[in-house]
Amino acid sequence: MKKVLILGGGAGGxxxxxxxxxxxxxxxxxxxxxxxxxxxFRPSYLWVTMGIREPDDVRRPLSxxxxxxxxxxxxxxxxxxxAERKVKTSKRTLDYDYxxxxxxxxxxxxxxxxxxxxxxxxxxxxxxxxxxxxxRFRGGKILVGPASVxxxxxxxxxxxxxxxxxxxxxxxxxxxxxxxxxxPWRVPMEPFGPFMQNMFKGFxxxxxxxxxxxxETERIDGEKKRIVSKKGDExxxxxxxxxxxxxxxxxxxxxxxxxxxxxxxxxxxxxxxNPKYDDVFGVGDIVASTLxxxxxxxxxxxxxxxxxxxxxxxxxxxxxxxxxxxxxxxxMDVGYLGAAVFCDFSGVxxxxxxxxxxxxxxxxxxxxxAKVMFEKMWFAEIFGR
Ligand SMILES: Cc1cc2nc3c(=O)[nH]c(=O)nc-3n(C[C@H](O)[C@H](O)[C@H](O)COP(=O)(O)OP(=O)(O)OC[C@H]3O[C@@H](n4cnc5c(N)ncnc54)[C@H](O)[C@@H]3O)c2cc1C
Numbered sequence: 001m002k003k004v005l006i007l008g009g010g011a012g013g014x015x016x017x018x019x020x021x022x023x024x025x026x027x028x029x030x031x032x033x034x035x036x037x038x039x040x041f042r043p044s045y046l047w048v049t050m051g052i053r054e055p056d057d058v059r060r061p062l063s064x065x066x067x068x069x070x071x072x073x074x075x076x077x078x079x080x081x082x083a084e085r086k087v088k089t090s091k092r093t094l095d096y097d098y099x100x101x102x103x104x105x106x107x108x109x110x111x112x113x114x115x116x117x118x119x120x121x122x123x124x125x126x127x128x129x130x131x132x133x134x135x136r137f138r139g140g141k142i143l144v145g146p147a148s149v150x151x152x153x154x155x156x157x158x159x160x161x162x163x164x165x166x167x168x169x170x171x172x173x174x175x176x177x178x179x180x181x182x183x184p185w186r187v188p189m190e191p192f193g194p195f196m197q198n199m200f201k202g203f204x205x206x207x208x209x210x211x212x213x214x215x216e217t218e219r220i221d222g223e224k225k226r227i228v229s230k231k232g233d234e235x236x237x238x239x240x241x242x243x244x245x246x247x248x249x250x251x252x253x254x255x256x257x258x259x260x261x262x263x264x265x266x267x268x269x270x271x272x273x274n275p276k277y278d279d280v281f282g283v284g285d286i287v288a289s290t291l292x293x294x295x296x297x298x299x300x301x302x303x304x305x306x307x308x309x310x311x312x313x314x315x316x317x318x319x320x321x322x323x324x325x326x327x328x329x330x331x332m333d334v335g336y337l338g339a340a341v342f343c344d345f346s347g348v349x350x351x352x353x354x355x356x357x358x359x360x361x362x363x364x365x366x367x368x369x370a371k372v373m374f375e376k377m378w379f380a381e382i383f384g385r
């Protein structure tokens with residue numbers, strides 16, 4: 001039996017595992033390794049912060065995939081050796097016929113001096129800590145922004161800032177609350193083109209959230225309660241939400257799998273295979289920069305579908321699946337209203353256009369329902385519950 005080894009049980013890894021289990025359970029051995037025993041649905045971290053979700057609502061044990069024929073190893077991946085087709089974990093050495101690297105990006109607060117003086121919601125535990133800080137907040141200056149780009153989910157800091165405006169209004173402290181998004185981009189959603197830039201500018205103006213662009217964070221001064229930029233400018237805060245720098249997951253460091261241009265994993269834009277080792281695929285955040293994309297679960301999902309379909313085709317002889325779907329959908333709930341943002345990134349991935357083609361649906365509260373449906377369908381489809 002051929003061996004398929006999947007590294008990472010986040011959005012990309014579980015899609016590949018569940019698609020392969022459905023079609024090839026009896027003809028290949030499927031193993032998935034993750035250091036976390038749970039798959040976490042990261043888009044719902046913001047709802048954890050807002051107190052409308054608890055940790056167990058937004059995660060499922062990866063062991064549930066065992067019922068579908070996937071062998072789950074709860075171990076840390078430490079080393080990948082594509083020349084010898086071997087992967088080392090904290091407990092063993094594994095070999096493979098097909099390797100799928102879906103290890104995502106890693107948060108690196110150690111690269112931001114003073115990071116421990118700020119909060120964020122980019123991992124589950126941190127979302128819970130931010131929830132406690134928000135619970136104590138009774139008005140003042142809130143700063144929200146990323147220490148650097150890229151980071152998981154381009155629109156999420158804007159969404160979080162708008163949620164905090166809604167919450168401060170609900171609490172009756174909106175008039176004494178200033179909310180500012182700071183960002184390395186010159187304008188909100190800069191890489192998404194003029195349509196989305198204007199849409200987001202409009203949302204921020206409507207709900208009285210200031211935007212400071214071209215801001216490169218140098219450090220956080222916890223004593224003076226200031227965020228300091230690389231140019232020496234300072235922003236004062238009572239509550240600072242700073243997304244730590246992101247870097248590729250460590251196991252690809254120092255391997256031949258890295259792209260010299262992006263520092264993330266190198267894959268062909270057409271096949272998602274590594275150009276040197278065509279039995280090694282990459283999906284999700286670990287390849288996003290190489291594909292000229294932001295980090296989003298929806299990309300990881302469609303990339304996972306596409307990679308699984310190539311393996312199914314090779315093993316079965318024929319299998320006509322969907323071709324690589326290069327659209328991204330993000331459903332936002334900011335309390336006042338929700339919106340679904342659709343963007344087609346085909347031209348961006350193929351290197352023929354600067355911006356994706358985007359549409360926005362919404363402006364109604366009913367979109368919170370759409371987001372709930374998305375979350376429920378995700379768990380039901382992959383884990384059956
Ligand atoms: C607050 C927030 C809101 C978001 N909202 C949206 C949204 O609305 N829409 C959207 O499309 N995306 C959203 N995202 C982004 C989305 O969650 C990520 O882009 C997506 O999870 C990437 O999937 P992935 O499989 O590449 O990586 P991940 O989901 O990060 O999974 C990587 C997995 O690899 C494991 N791993 C890493 N290193 C090792 C190792 N050494 N050994 C073993 N295991 C390891 C990790 O434990 C993890 O399970 C959001 C993210 C955040 C934080």
